Structures are given as C-alpha cells and as structure tokens.
Amino acid sequence: MSCLLEGEAEAEWLQDAGLSDLIGDCAEENGNIVLLSTLTKTQAAAVQRRLDTYTRSRRKKNKQPVRDVRDIFGVVGSGVCYFIYCSLQRSLTSDSRIAYFASPLRGSVREELFNTEIAYSEQAAILLKGSFPRDSRRFKDDICFPKIKIPKGRLGMTRIGDLSQQDMKKIPTLALIELTALCDVLGLELKRNKALKRKAAEHKLFGVPLGTLLENDQKLLPNTRVPLILQALLSCLEKKGLDTEGILRVSGSQSRIKSLERKLESEFYTGFFQWDNVHQNDVSGLLKRFIRELPAPLLTAEYLPAFAAVQNIPDLKQRLQALNLLILILPEPNRNTLKALLEFLRLVVTRERKNKMNLWNVSTVIAPNLFMHKGLPNKIPEGKEKQLAEGAADIVRMMIHYQDLLWTVPSFLVAQVRKLNESSSRKYQFYDKRIKNLLRKIHSDKEKTEKNHGEPSKVVKVQTPLLLKDSLEVHLTNGIKAADVLRQFQKNLCQNGWNIKDRFLAFQTSFKNVFFFLTGEHCLDPDTYLLDLYHVNPHAEWIIRPNPSFSRMF
Template sequence: METYWREVQSIKDEEEEREEEEEETILDEAELEEAWLAEAGLSSLVTGSTTEDGPADALLSTLTRQQVATVTERLENYKQTLRKKNRPTPAHVQDIFTTISPGPPDSTPPRFHRTTKTIHRPRDTTTHTDNTTHTHTDTQTTTLLPTHTQNSHPEKKQPVEADWLVSELPYSEGVSAHKRGVARQHLHGNTDLLVLQLPSSRGVLVRVEDLSPADVTQLGFISLIELSTFLSSLGVQTPKTKTQRHRAPGKDSGVFGVPLSTLLERDRKLYSGETVPAVFRKLLCILEQTGLDTEGILRVPGSAARLKYLRRELDKKFSTGQFDWSTVRPQEASGLMKMFLRDLPSPLLTSMHLPSYTALLGIPSQVHQVQALHLLTLLLPEANRHLLKVLLSFLSKVVSHQEKNRMSLWNVSMVIAPNLFPSRHGNKRSIARPHQELEEAVGAAHLVQLLVAHRELLWTVITADD
C-alpha cells in the first residue's frame, strides 16, 4: 500500500502549501430525506401538492411495490423528523398513494421514452479479459479474474455474458435469488474481478449519451429510488447524517479549482459540443501520446515545484492559447491531471453520494457491488459523468500497457483512489486507527478497480425490443 500512502502524502503536502480551507455542511436527517426526495423528482411530496397530476404522479405510477415502499419509508421518516422539530408536515403517506397504482412486483418501470435512438451492441463487446478460473453459483456461471501483477502475461479467454448484471428488471427484484450461496468477499490487494460481457441475447442496449435530456432526467429519478431500494434489500445502510465538503467557491478564471460547468461553458464558445474540459482532454492526450509506455506513469510524481509553476502558468495562459505544451513531460501531465481532479470545487463523484460508494463495500457480492456502481454512475450530473467516462477509458489504456509501464490495474487504482475518494480521517494517518484507515484505503482502491474493469456497463441501460 506504499503507493497509496505516498499519493496521500503528496496531496497533504500540496493542500498545506496552498492553505485552502474546505467548507463543511452537515445535513441532518430531515434535510437528508428532503434532499433525497427532491433528487428523486418527488419534491411535490414534501410541499404537499399531491392532489394535482404532475411529474411526481407519473413517476410514482411506474414504480414497483418495493420501490414504492422505499419512497413511503423515506417520506414517513421525513415527516417524523419534522414532528420532532415541531414543523408542519405534508399529507399522510396513505393519501399520497391512494390514486397511484404501483406496478406488480415483477413489473418493469419504463426507463426512457421510445423516441430515443437505440444502439445494438455486438456480442463480443467486453469490459475485460484475462486468465480465468470458473466457479458456479445457484443462478449463473461466472468467471473470476486474478488481479494483474507487474510481471504477469495473462492468457485471454472468452468472458461470461452478464445477462444478470444489466437487466430489464430492477436490480432489487433479483436480490433474493443472487443472495443464495454467496460468501462474503474480504477486500485485499489480490481481489479477484469478474470478467463480464455486455448481454446481447435480450433486449436492446442503449448508451445514456444517446438518450434525450428528458429521458436522462427520468432515468436519474428512477435510479435514485432503485439504488435506495436495492441497498435496503441487501441490508446495507448509508449514513443518516452526511457532511457535504466544498472547497472555497470555485473561481471564474483559470482552469484549476473552477466548476466543471464554468469550464465547459467557456470551452464551448471555442469548441462546439465539448463535453469534457479542454485542459483535461489535453493532459490525457499528452499522456496517451508520450506516457503509456513510461515506467511508473501515474505513480512516479513530478517535481512539486515544477507542478506548482505549471499550474500557475496554465491558470494564466491556457484560455489565451499561449501555454507551451511542448515543455510538459509525461510525469508532469500525470501530476496536473490528478491535481485537476482533486481541485474541483466539489468532488467528481459528488458530495451527496460519496457515502453511498463507501457503503457498497459492505455488499458481500461483487455482482451487486457493480450493480450499485451502475446506479450511482447514472446519478452523476452530465458534466461529471462525461469526465469520469473519459478518465476510466484512459486508465484502461494505461493498464493495457502494463508490461512496459509496470502499472497493473491494482497499481493504477491505488494511485487514483485518493484523488476520487478523499480520506474520511484526513490525509494524515492515525496511529490509533491504522486498521480502519487501511481498510478505507483498500476499499477505495477496490472501487476504482471495479469502475475501470466494468466501465462499459456503467453507461448502459437495457430495454425490450420494440
């Protein structure tokens, strides 16, 4: 884990030098439930305006009974916390659902309108292939993949088609079947990863970017409700009180510490249709062109003084096109790329949902972990989602060159994890809780492994053929 702790120490040194403070907003239980209902498109339930037909009614009519139970529980919990504060409460839960007829337990809520473009994917689309061994469960034969090592020369084999992973039915409907015979997995540096292939025998696979804005919004509402239902079915609890961390308000100028929306608005004036900040794309371009075969790329840091200088120069000159990119070496591009990620005013994976990423480490089945990551990815704002997709694609390219750069999937994950999942205990290791911090570090790296290895699944939804 030395790679992980070295990256953490580098982040700590950088933050101490800049002396930037983070703002913390602690959400109590009522605020948390209100935020959840709003994000699920059900804010009208909070205001009590449930008698008129509207988006909330349309959404509730598509939910399964389990999902309706989740909404009911969240709303009731919101009401109870308001009572404790002696604040007015909305209408009774039973009144909300009297006119709403939830679908049967096995019904499939519509994920999007049929006016969108659909894409049929070939059968050989894979997320990862490698040397495999077979295990059998009650419901599906899966293939296990040993973690990459620096000296490994894996023999590629055909992956398993993951029909059970991206399903026409909500994940929560299949929990009981998949729970049988699943042993708890202990996370460690040699965690095996499933070899998965996108299903092609059922339905039509659709990429999120091919959906209309209205469909993506609806998909986000359903994904949030399904995520809560799914985690509850698995017996996984997320914290009832959350702390939202924000750096000082984002700048309007420069490229570091600037909100993604501001960067994209600025870049789109020059590059129509840009979905990822131009400076981030340029850094990845340098790494792909000159750094993929560099030993220790991402892991070996550039000079701290040099990175500080380049950061300052980019902030001043990037928007004018006067920055000299030819002077940037691969290790420096790597350092600037990671600096860009951790300097975002709010985390790439969002403050609201970071605790859910941590909570899913308590799920015993890796299949269910990937399913939860799928739902969490669908909840990301558009700019965050596009940036994460580009990042994961690049990381997979780094791993594909591991024979030369000595960066296995596990090594890459340990380097990137501290930049996506900030330590909950600060960047300084505590002598009193070394085991807890080690588990946190390994868990964060495991999540990055899953994101990279199963990246093709994360932006895909499935629907029946028309």
C-alpha cells in the first residue's frame, strides 16, 4: 500500500472535492461554478495548488494541458479577507452566547473560545501573520485539558444529524477542501492512501465491511445506524464491565474469545445467544478484535494518515479543527460507529475510580486498534515507535474528551451549504416566461424583506402535522427563540388535552424553494433567534414535529 503519486493524488482529490470536471480533456467549469463561488480565499488557493500540480504532471506526460487556473479563479474577491479579519476580531471581543463543551471526565482548569463562524483556514492564516497568540502547549495530564466553548451566533449551533441527508451530503466535499486549505496554511502535507481492495471474510459479523453489516442489520431493524453486533458488545460491557478493574486493558482468555466469536457467528441473528455467562474481559477483547478485523480501517484507509498527522499540529485548537473536519469527511457508517465507540469509552473513563482506567490508559489501549491495520504498511522509523504510539493515543484522547465538539458542523460550513442551495436555484435558465416573472417577484419580495430588516415583528405560520389541527401563528421579534415557540406549542398541546415534555420535540425548518431549491430540513438549536433566521430564509416552511429519536414514545 503506497501513497498516491503526484498528479494521481491531485486528480483523486479534485474528484472527492466535487471538482473533477475541471480536469477533463474538455474541462468545463459550468458544473463547478456554484461550488467555486462559495469558497473562501484560502479554500480557493488550495484548489488552485492542486490544479497547478495536476497541470504540471499532465505536461510531463505530454498530455493536453488543462486551462490556466487564473481562468477559473480570476473572480475570487479580495474582499473576503477584510470581512473575515473583521469578523474574527469581533468574535474575539463580543459577548456572544456560549456553548460549553465541558468534558464529564474531570474538571478543567482553563477555558478556551472555539470559533466556528469563520473558516478554520482563514483563522490559521491570520494567526500565521502574528495577529493573535498561539497555544503550543501539550496536555499530558487529563485534568489539564481546557474547557472549550463555542460562541453561539444568533442562528444557533448545528450538530451532525441536524441537517437533512441532502444537505449533509454536501458537507464532506466542503470539509475536504477546508481541511486541505488548513493543512496548506499550516505547512502540513495531507497524505492519502489508496483505497483498500482487501477481500472481506466470508463471515456474518467479524471481518465484514461496515456497509454490508448495516445492510444486513437494516433488513431486521430499519434505520439501524450502528452495527447490531457492536451495539450488543458495547451494551454487554456497559452492564457488567464498566466497574471491572483494568477493563479493556486486561486481556481475556484467547481460547474463550475465539469460542465466543464462533458462537456469535452462528447464533447472534437467531436471537437466542445468552450474554449472561460471558466474561467481561472476553467481551472487551472481542470488541477490539471487531475493530481490528474490519476489512478497512474504521478511520478509513484514505484518511488514516491525515488522522495520524494531526499530532504534528502544535496548537490545540487547530488540532481540534483538523479532527472536526476529518470526522465530517468520514463516510456516515464509519462516523456513526466511531461515535458509538467514543461514547462508550467516555463512560469507561467516568468510572475511573473503580476500574482504574483513566483517559490516557483507555486511549493508549484503543489507539493501536484504530491506527494499525493488516492491509496498511506499518513502516515505523527506528527509534520513533514510542513517539508515534503516544501521538496516536493523544489523538484518541482528544476524540474521547472533545467528542461533542467534534460532532458539531461549523457555522461557516452551514453558511456555505446555504449558499450552495441558493446558487443552485439560480443556475437554471428561465425557459418559461411565466416562471421568470414569478421568480422575479419572489426576489423582489426578498429585497423588500431585507430593506425592512429593522421592522420589530414578523408573523409566520408554523405547521404542526399530526399533533394540532391548526397551524401555530408566531410573532417573530428580535428576542424570540426556537425554545420559546416550543413552549408556546406545549401550552397549546396541554389546552388540547396532550401531556408532553419539551425534550421530546424537535423544532425544524424546511429550507425550501417551491421551484428549484432541493428540499431539506434543518433541526434548529433551541437558542436560534427566529427573526434572524427568517431574514436569511424568508420563504422557508416552518414545521414542528416529534423528534424521530423519541417517536416510539408517542
């Protein structure tokens, strides 16, 4: 397994970034102009570097050269830098509402701001100029990890799962471009391996690709997002292993583990397998075996080098920024499975007083299972074994400790998705004069809305399908939040004989243009100021519906 060659690597990168049309023999930018129009200055520079390298490699091979990159990026505005610099300064001095990501593991001694409104690469470019101090300290003691807090904008915070599937599909592409731009600014080489072509084991559970496992599981339980066998292993350990001294570290019996694996292969899907008599250390051994035996690494073969390279970033917040982007790039099955594992590992650490497994111990034990794989080369330079092992453990430690932050979608990416949706709606030509006139009226109404931004109140109708017969009329003022509407909705429910709690509801808005927008849904943060959101999306459809996670309770 080797890294991709020059030119080949850039071609694959451009393909994964949704820009493959730029490198064809008849390269056209029409299919990419919408995506290109959303990029920041550093993101555009990252794309330009890859096109430069690809062009040089083509010329060396005496193939037809692609267009000059200036033909593509000639219109990238210089105003981006001014806006971002001013915004960054405002964000560091404003009294924005804060979302705390305090780890439940142990008390933290310091607090740090984590800005998600501005592209991470743009922040890094400003830090590189010496505008703000960087923190290059490493934290070996768990208790020294700082508390990270995100200043909430008026549109609230977006977590993975809040966006619709259609909008979420756009995130990995944008996150890859942003990660590349961040690494370029930091002077960090973003290496990628070729995808693995390893034959999967002819089993039902172990050595089976995540996608295949989920496909089989979904035939039994639709909407399964984490393999059932992994859920069962974690559930067993949560019930009888959390207080076991040395759990995950102390090895079980190898003969019993192999016997347990064979028994699960034959009996798991029958529903008759009994977990009561299984030893917890054997289960923990089988858990690690499940991760190691996946045909491709859980962190993916392509991006495993990038995860490993995070340890080379000296600044803590920039390491977290890189990890945040890498999590967003992961395929959904891998991301969901990793989250289930990290949530369990955090539980283990919270019982440290009984099981003697602190954050560093857990990370040290789990790291080899995530960062070493049979299908990938493990060429470790002589004398570097300890350094690389500690670096991998440190990455796992950060993923456990800051997992809530890492599963947040940065606001600047959400804004880029919104811009993509808006731009996509404009790229269609107006072949029908009636449609053209109607759209002109819509945009005229939107301009009027923007001009009247200072109006004290707007009235919207919130749909409440399946719960209330009539829609809910809401007066939007500067201070009203999504949580306020939920309280109003709950009051109406009680008046109609319902008895329900706020936490079982999700307030959602559908970013929908009846003509050309792709329909999508965005589950709102309770702290979202709705008038601000209305000004961003005056033609949105507003819906209150039960949270799918709690649908079984109705």
